Amino acid sequence: MKVRKAVIPAAGFGTRLLPQTKAMPKEMLPIVDKPIIQRVVEELVEAGIKDIIIVTGYHKRSIEDHFDKPSNDLIKNLTDGGPAKQKMLDELNSISEMANFIYVRQKGPYGNGTPLLNVRHIIGNEPFIYTWSDDFIEASPVSRFRQLINTYDEYQSSVLGCFRINKDVDYDRCGVVAGGELKKGLLIVDNIIEKPGKAKAPSDLAAVSGYLFTPDIFDYLDEAVSTIGEGQELYYVDALKLMLRDKKRILALEIENGKYYDTGNKLEYLKTVVEFGLKHPEIGADFQQFLSSL
Numbered sequence: 001m002k003v004r005k006a007v008i009p010a011a012g013f014g015t016r017l018l019p020q021t022k023a024m025p026k027e028m029l030p031i032v033d034k035p036i037i038q039r040v041v042e043e044l045v046e047a048g049i050k051d052i053i054i055v056t057g058y059h060k061r062s063i064e065d066h067f068d069k070p071s072n073d074l075i076k077n078l079t080d081g082g083p084a085k086q087k088m089l090d091e092l093n094s095i096s097e098m099a100n101f102i103y104v105r106q107k108g109p110y111g112n113g114t115p116l117l118n119v120r121h122i123i124g125n126e127p128f129i130y131t132w133s134d135d136f137i138e139a140s141p142v143s144r145f146r147q148l149i150n151t152y153d154e155y156q157s158s159v160l161g162c163f164r165i166n167k168d169v170d171y172d173r174c175g176v177v178a179g180g181e182l183k184k185g186l187l188i189v190d191n192i193i194e195k196p197g198k199a200k201a202p203s204d205l206a207a208v209s210g211y212l213f214t215p216d217i218f219d220y221l222d223e224a225v226s227t228i229g230e231g232q233e234l235y236y237v238d239a240l241k242l243m244l245r246d247k248k249r250i251l252a253l254e255i256e257n258g259k260y261y262d263t264g265n266k267l268e269y270l271k272t273v274v275e276f277g278l279k280h281p282e283i284g285a286d287f288q289q290f291l292s293s294l
Contacts, residue, residue, distance in 0.1 A: 003149050003212065005122070006049045006129040008040065009115035011057035011106035014134075016265045025060045027133040029263065031276050032283075035066060036263050037133040038095065045098045047145035049129065053102045053122055055115035064103055069096045111233035113221055120218045127152060130236070131210035137161060139258035147255055148212040151186065157249045158214050158240075160189070160207040163260045170206055171198040175237050177252045178202035187252040190244065194237045205252060208260060211236075216248065 014026030021029075027037040041052060056063060070078075070092045078089040102122060108114040116130065129145060137144045144161050151159045165171060175194045179187040191202045220239035228234055240250060261275075262268040277287045 001126050002048075003127050003129065003152060004049060005051045005053065005126055006044045006131060006145075007053045007055065007115060007119050007123070008037065008131060008133050009055045009106070009112060010037065010060055010063060010133050011055055011115065013059075014264075017269070023059075025063055026264065027060070028062055028066065029269065031263070031273055032280050036136075037063060038066070040131060040133050040136055041067070041098060043136070043143050043145055044129065044131070047143055047149055049145070050099060051102060051122075052099045053104060053119050055104050055106050055118055057106055064101075067096055067098075067101045069093065109225065109228065109232065109234045111235045113224065113234035113236045113238060116213075116217065116236060116239075117221055117225065117234075123215060123218075125215050127212060127214050129210060129212050134264040135209050135260070135262045137163065137209050137255050137258040137260050139255050142256070144210060144255045144258055147253060148210065151251060151253050152212050155182075155249070155251060156214075157251050158217065158243070159212040159251045159253050160192075161210045161212075162205050162207050162252050162254050163258060164254065165201075165204045165206050168198050171196060171201050174206035174208050176201045176203060177205050177207050179252060182251065185254040185256060189240075189250040189252050192237055192240055192244070192250075194235060205254065207252060217243065 010025065010027045012026070014021030017026055017029070028035045031039060044052060054063060070089070074092070075089065078085040104118050104122070106115055106118055108117055129148065139147065148159050148161055160177060162177065165174070165176070172195055175192055176196050177187065177189050178191045179189040182188050187205070192207065193200065193202060196202070217239050220242040221234070223242055224238035225234050243250060261272045263272050278284050280287070
């Protein structure tokens with residue numbers, strides 16, 4: 001089946017970026033002039049995704065507003081500005097038309113496996129992309145989502161997007177995978193450990209940011225949630241381990257020509273903003289001059 005749907009979990013509190021995220025969702029923090037989540041959505045759409053399901057909480061209404069049509073007041077303001085502001089109006093209108101946006105409120109135990117259970121009735125029996133909205137991998141000329149879809153089209157298996165760890169701290173933040181090489185840059189996973197620490201990591205290949213799952217993951221999430229106790233967290237990795245137990249094939253794809261960006265903490269967010277500011281066509285040169293003057 002064609003990959004047409006994507007799920008973005010966006011119900012977290014963004015505590016590492018407080019107090020800024022007390023009233024503003026972390027997904028809406030800007031990278032120069034675009035919210036982080038818009039960059040992720042644009043990449044999904046470029047890869048052919050039609051339906052984007054965003055799993056939110058009570059404090060995430062601004063995400064829905066952002067992907068809605070601009071208000072009449074804003075349209076009038078921009079229209080009154082004449083031809084100079086027409087480009088802005090066209091850009092805002094295009095945001096709401098990029099895809100079919102579906103919003104689901106998160107319910108269930110804490111953990112990144114719960115948003116998947118919340119959207120099962122929408123995904124149905126289709127493969128889909130599951131991706132975060134506070135980190136991303138920028139790859140060129142083929143985007144990471146297109147690379148994941150191309151790999152699924154060839155092998156009809158779940159695919160984990162991966163990159164090589166180059167900082168020891170990443171062993172404590174990422175799921176790390178190991179397995180036999182199917183071809184250069186592509187492994188058949190036989191082990192995955194969530195946040196193992198460097199000493200216990202089975203390799204230096206981290207599964208981060210975006211994944212393509214086959215729909216059988218839902219049955220394994222059902223099994224996983226039935227085994228956790230009161231107050232315990234449910235992780236998608238719990239389901240992947242059960243899939244490996246049953247000899248389900250899971251692939252790990254090292255994203256080619258990609259660079260990983262993490263905007264979920266203050267320092268990495270600032271690094272990302274600076275790098276994209278330098279590449280921005282309108283302000284890049286002036287920003288470079290400013291940084292050089294410091």
